[in-house]
Amino acid sequence: MNNLFLETIKVEDGKLFHLEYHQKRYESVLSSLHVTAFQNLQSLLHPPQKGLYRCRVLYSDKSIAVSYHLYHKRKIEKLKLIFDDTIEYSKKYADRSQLDNNFAYKEDADDILMIKNDLVTDTSIANIAFFDGEKWLTPKNPLLKGTTRARLLDTKQIYEKNIYVHELVKYEKVALLNAMIDFDIIAEDKQKGLYC
Numbered sequence: 788m789n790n791l792f793l794e795t796i797k798v799e800d801g802k803l804f805h806l807e808y809h810q811k812r813y814e815s816v817l818s819s820l821h822v823t824a825f826q827n828l829q830s831l832l833h834p835p836q837k838g839l840y841r842c843r844v845l846y847s848d849k850s851i852a853v854s855y856h857l858y859h860k861r862k863i864e865k866l867k868l869i870f871d872d873t874i875e876y877s878k879k880y881a882d883r884s885q886l887d888n889n890f891a892y893k894e895d896a897d898d899i900l901m902i903k904n905d906l907v908t909d910t911s912i913a914n915i916a917f918f919d920g921e922k923w924l925t926p927k928n929p930l931l932k933g934t935t936r937a938r939l940l941d942t943k944q945i946y947e948k949n950i951y952v953h954e955l956v957k958y959e960k961v962a963l964l965n966a967m968i969d970f971d972i973i974a975e976d977k978q979k980g981l982y983c
Contacts (some may be wrong), residue, residue: 791881794844801836808934867896876930918960
């Protein structure tokens with residue numbers, strides 16, 4: 788069975804956001820499978836003209852399918868720390884079973900923050916960044932190098948750093964980043980009780 792991969796693209800009132808970053812990752816994934824001919828995603832996408840949608844591009848080395856889903860933002864106020872030194876999600880796979888298995892342990896939290904080899908990685912749905920009083924820092928080795936993360940690194944709005952789990956308490960603010968929420972500050976006070 789072929790591996791299936793995903794791109795999740797934000798669509799608002801017919802506008803596709805940051806498509807060049809999704810095209811680049813799509814091509815990178817297929818290149819790793821020794822594919823040399825790529826579809827132009829722009830030519831395949833015909834989004835709804837009203838409303839906020841999550842455009843889901845499901846693809847493999849042999850096929851591609853597009854669907855649109857109304858988007859409702861999840862409220863994230865508490866993160867459960869999950870320690871998993873074996874988790875692997877280096878490509879945006881359609882199979883999220885490892886993430887889902889960890890998510891099942893979130894208890895009364897809204898999402899999980901995965902720790903691998905004592906290093907902070909990602910939540911189940913987003914990359915993460917921390918404000919140290921001067922600049923925003925994002926884990927150097929996330930589980931998935933997201934498109935929003937790549938764009939914010941390119942524009943020097945965030946910077947890479949190894950962030951150890953014991954260092955979490957020293958950061959002043961926390962933000963989640965993905966294609967749908969862009970850069971969303973979820974905690975502006977390190978004493979807020981974000982982690983459990």
